[in-house]
Amino acid sequence: MSAVDSAHSAAPTPPAAPAPIPAMTREELEELIREGVPLVGNFGIVVDSLGAGTIRLRLPYKDDFVRPGGTVTGPAMFGLADVALYGAVLSLIGRVELAVTTSMTINFLRRPPPVAIIAEARVLKLGKRLAYGEILLFSEGDPEPVAHVTGTYSIPPHDPVTVAVSHYRVDGAS
Numbered sequence: 694m695s696a697v698d699s700a701h702s703a704a705p706t707p708p709a710a711p712a713p714i715p716a717m718t719r720e721e722l723e724e725l726i727r728e729g730v731p732l733v734g735n736f737g738i739v740v741d742s743l744g745a746g747t748i749r750l751r752l753p754y755k756d757d758f759v760r761p762g763g764t765v766t767g768p769a770m771f772g773l774a775d776v777a778l779y780g781a782v783l784s785l786i787g788r789v790e791l792a793v794t795t796s797m798t799i800n801f802l803r804r805p806p807p808v809a810i811i812a813e814a815r816v817l818k819l820g821k822r823l824a825y826g827e828i829l830l831f832s833e834g835d836p837e838p839v840a841h842v843t844g845t846y847s848i849p850p851h852d853p854v855t856v857a858v859s860h861y862r863v864d865g866a867s
Contacts, residue, residue: 713745716787722748722780729790730779733772740780746816748780751833754809765805765832765839774799774828774842777814782824782846785816789848795823797844805840809833822848 727734830840
């Protein structure tokens with residue numbers, strides 16, 4: 694080992710920066726989903742985890758979400774994905790309720806069985822006026838996604854954001 698290699702291996706590793714704190718709590722976001730987005734709020738969505746720019750939501754199974762063929766209906770999955778990206782964006786900018794979807798594309802990858810659906814969303818790019826992100830939807834208990842969603846949110850003027858979006862995975866995701 695050269696002197697340069699040994700000098701580099703002996704250098705202490707700097708401590709990791711603390712994870713940014715979300716601009717809203719799980720409870721605040723669940724309340725906003727129920728009251729501010731009542732159609733989807735009535736689905737019974739639960740916020741499993743929330744980080745700055747990431748969120749994991751759970752859509753409990755209901756017979757109302759099953760379509761002919763015994764699969765979860767697309768509109769329920771789309772609503773879950775849309776509110777997941779909304780939550781991920783608000784986790785960075787705070788309660789800016791007038792942030793709205795400008796585009797969203799869902800690709801159904803395989804047929805989900807009639808069980809709860811899990812959404813894992815992350816913001817990939819946050820600008821002053823637009824946020825872009827992606828959502829993976831999973832059948833509960835299955836590691837393979839049933840849908841992949843991308844979307845853009847328009848953000849009205851608000852206080853400056855100081856959190857950088859640099860992580861990729863949702864907290865607790867494998």
